[in-house]
Amino acid sequence: MAVWRSRDLLDGEAAGSLTMILRTRGCRWRRCAMCGYASEGAPASEEDLIVQFRAAAKDLSAEDRVVKIYTSGSFLDPAEVPESVRSRMIEAIASAGVEKLVFESRPEYVTRELVEASAAKIRTEVAIGLETSSDLVRDHSIGKGFSFAQFKEAADAAHRGGGSVKTYLLLKPPFLSEASAISDALRSARDAAPHSDVLSLNLTNIQRGTPLERMWFIGDYRTPWLWSAVEVLKNVSSIPIICDPVAAGTRRGPRNCGRCDEAVAEAIRGHALTQDPGVFDDLDCGCKAAWEKVVELEDLAFGSPIYMDSGRL
Secondary structure, eight states, X not given: OEEEEXXXXXXXXXEEEEEEEOOOSOOSOOOOTTOOGGGGOOOOOHHHHXXXXXXXXXXXXXXXXXXXXXXXXXXXXXXXXXXXXXXXXXXXXXXXXXXXEEEXXXXXXXXXXXXXXXXXXXXXXXXXXXXXXXXXXXXXXXXXXXXXXHHHHHHHHXXXXXXXXXXXXXXXXXXOOHHHHXXXXXXXXXXXXXXXXXXXXXXXXXXXXXXHHHHHHTTSOOOOOHHHHHHHHHTOOSSOEEOOOTXXXXXXXXXXXXXXXXXXXXXXXXXXXXXXXXXXXXXXXXXXXXXXXXXXXXXXXXXXXXXXXXXXX
């Protein structure tokens, strides 16, 4: 179990939030190329889940307007969180005066009835890891195991149940060049926006024991440049888009040159709370020219391994 306090965007303004990570058996899918959370799961009884939740909820304060319950899988999967346990958690969060509850789920577990049961007690947001609107990239680069059509059905079910939808997009899945990754993220934001209330841009990092880590070890993958995240965030304006650049500036995280990483990552976090692209105006570093050349020339030098427009690998 882990718990921490941060700030999140709520109704256009920064608000206090509490995030709790409950240890469950984990995601049943366990096949995504970049995800190492499956190895962190462990069987948990109903009693154990309640004990974890109560321990995390002790840190709740009057400043926490948002609570996020994550399980490294799907909160709506009954094999991870039994319905009786889930109901008790939702009831406790609502009774504490929290304004909004956020949880994650794969599309196959999202139903109108389950979302409605939560939304009847507290404002509810369902976070779904779409990653990309391209079925080709999602299937062959990530191995996500569902289609864009299934995502849309789940988002519609969540909305019909009175909830909102946060859609996760992944910047630079395996086998995409920097330029292709930027284009994929921008196209995915456009495609996902009609079915979402907020987008969350996740920057790929290298998690242990994953296929992506093996690619990274032999030099076949580089994590995205932070400049690429800035480029995406600056060009999405039709819907709120947030980003928390986890592990920014580290060997395994999204990075630039090392000198400007902290400043760029901080600007990205600031944008998440203000939605003001002006936070990027004063950012500059000598490495930005190198990034621009990578975006311009990488596909020409090595050939783009994915042809998203033609639908071919």
